[in-house]
Amino acid sequence: MGQNTIETIVDGGKASAGPPLGPALGPMGVDIKSVIDAINEKTKDFAGIKVPVKVIIDSDTKEFKIETGSPAVSQLIKKEAKLEKLAGKAGEEHVADLKIEQIIKIAKMKEDTLPAKTRKEAVKTIIGTCLSCGVLVEEKDPRETIRLVNEGKYDEKIRTGKTELTEEELKQLEEEKIKMKQELEEKRHEYETAAGQIIGEMKGKDKKEIEAKLKEAKIPPEIIKDMLPEEEEKESKEETK
Numbered sequence: 687m688g689q690n691t692i693e694t695i696v697d698g699g700k701a702s703a704g705p706p707l708g709p710a711l712g713p714m715g716v717d718i719k720s721v722i723d724a725i726n727e728k729t730k731d732f733a734g735i736k737v738p739v740k741v742i743i744d745s746d747t748k749e750f751k752i753e754t755g756s757p758a759v760s761q762l763i764k765k766e767a768k769l770e771k772l773a774g775k776a777g778e779e780h781v782a783d784l785k786i787e788q789i790i791k792i793a794k795m796k797e798d799t800l801p802a803k804t805r806k807e808a809v810k811t812i813i814g815t816c817l818s819c820g821v822l823v824e825e826k827d828p829r830e831t832i833r834l835v836n837e838g839k840y841d842e843k844i845r846t847g848k849t850e851l852t853e854e855e856l857k858q859l860e861e862e863k864i865k866m867k868q869e870l871e872e873k874r875h876e877y878e879t880a881a882g883q884i885i886g887e888m889k890g891k892d893k894k895e896i897e898a899k900l901k902e903a904k905i906p907p908e909i910i911k912d913m914l915p916e917e918e919e920k921e922s923k924e925e926t927k
Contacts, residue, residue, distance in 0.1 A: 688744075688745040688746070689742055689743065689744060689745060690714055690742075690743045690745055691740055691741070691742050691743070692707070692710045692711065692714070692740070692741040692743070693738070693739070693740050693741075694706055694707050694710070694738075694739055694741075695736050695737065695738050695739065696725060696729060696736070696737055696739050697733075697734070697735075697736060697737075698729040698730065698731070698732030698733045698734065698735050698736075698737050699726050699729050699730040699731075699732065699733045700726065700733075701722050701725040701726050701729070701739070702722065703718050703719070703722055707722070707725075707741075711741070714743050714745075714748070715748050716743055716748050716750055720750075721741055721750060721752075724750075724752050725739055725741070725752055725754075728752050728754050729754055731791075731794075731795050732756075732757065732795070734765060735757050735761065735762075735765060736757075737754055737755060737756070737757065738754065738755035739752065739753070739754050739755070740752070740753040740754075756795065756796055756798070756799045759792065759796060759811070759812055759815045760772065760815055760818070760819055762792045762795060762796070763784070763792065763812070763815060763816055763819050763821055764819070766784060766788045766791065766792060767781070767782035767783075767784055767788075767821055767859075767863070768782075768860075768863070769781055769782055769863075772819040772820055772821075773819060773820020773821075778820075779820045779870060780820050780821070780822055780866050781819075781820045781821065781863070781866055781867070781870070782820075782821045782822070782859070782862070782863045782866065783821065783822040783823070783824075783825055783859055783862045783863070783866075784816065784821055784822070784823050784824075784859070785823075785824060785851055785855060785859065786809075786823065786824055786831075786840045786843055786844075787843065787848050787849050787850060787851055788849070788851070789809055789812050789813055789816075789823060790805075790809060790843060790844060790847060790848060790849050791849035792812045793805055793808035793809045793811070793812050794808075794847060794849070796808060796811075796812070805844055805845075805847070806835065806841070806844050809835060809840070809844055810832050810835055810836075813828045813831050813832050813835065814828060814832065816828045817829065825862070874906075874909070877905050877906055877909050878909060878913065880903060880905065881900055881903075881905045881909055881910065881913045882913065884896070884899050884900055884903060884905075885900075885913060885914070885915060893914065893915070893916075896914065896915070897910060897914055900913075900914070
């Protein structure tokens with residue numbers, strides 16, 4: 687008995703019999719539609735994300751099994767929160783909020799790949815990753831949410847695997863995200879104003895000295911990079927004869 691393995695990458699839930707998968711499956715003697723349907727069922731929760739897939743085919747019986755890789759937890763958080771990018775300063779900036787149902791949804795997606803022994807442990811792992819992504823959970827710092835998980839506050843939802851949100855909850859999350867974006871923009875403006883004032887006051891000073899002053903004022907590195915003036919060319923000290 688031998689095995690043939692076909693490896694490819696598909697859009698979650700949208701595999702098709704077209705190239706490259708269809709032509710690769712053709713010579714294997716399997717029911718292509720059955721394989722495609724199985725892949726789409728296995729990857730439907732990853733809609734909008736590229737998913738690595740292995741089709742392992744028994745060369746004698748033509749039976750097959752599907753194995754899928756899984757996107758990084760941070761990418762699933764990013765997709766669930768509908769973000770273009772995650773926080774630039776983890777732990778200090780907040781770019782979105784997720785409900786526990788959304789955390790459970792991601793935990794279920796990752797159950798086959800996380801080292802967690804229980805769904806509750808998997809949920810805590812996902813919440814922990816939210817901290818590094820600048821995403822709140824249930825309008826709280828993820829560390830506080832983990833404490834509540836440990837106390838059993840969300841046990842029933844975790845046990846039943848609840849992942850659905852109401853229209854009202856989805857609307858609330860979108861409003862929170864817009865508010866957080868506005869707050870970040872206002873904060874960036876404050877940093878830029880403070881940086882501009884420091885740079886103006888230190889005009890003519892050494893670039894490293896200005897940079898140190900900006901860091902001392904806790905100006906974020908990306909703003910320092912954008913605003914720090916280039917060193918002026920040193921004029922020659924030699925007198926023109």
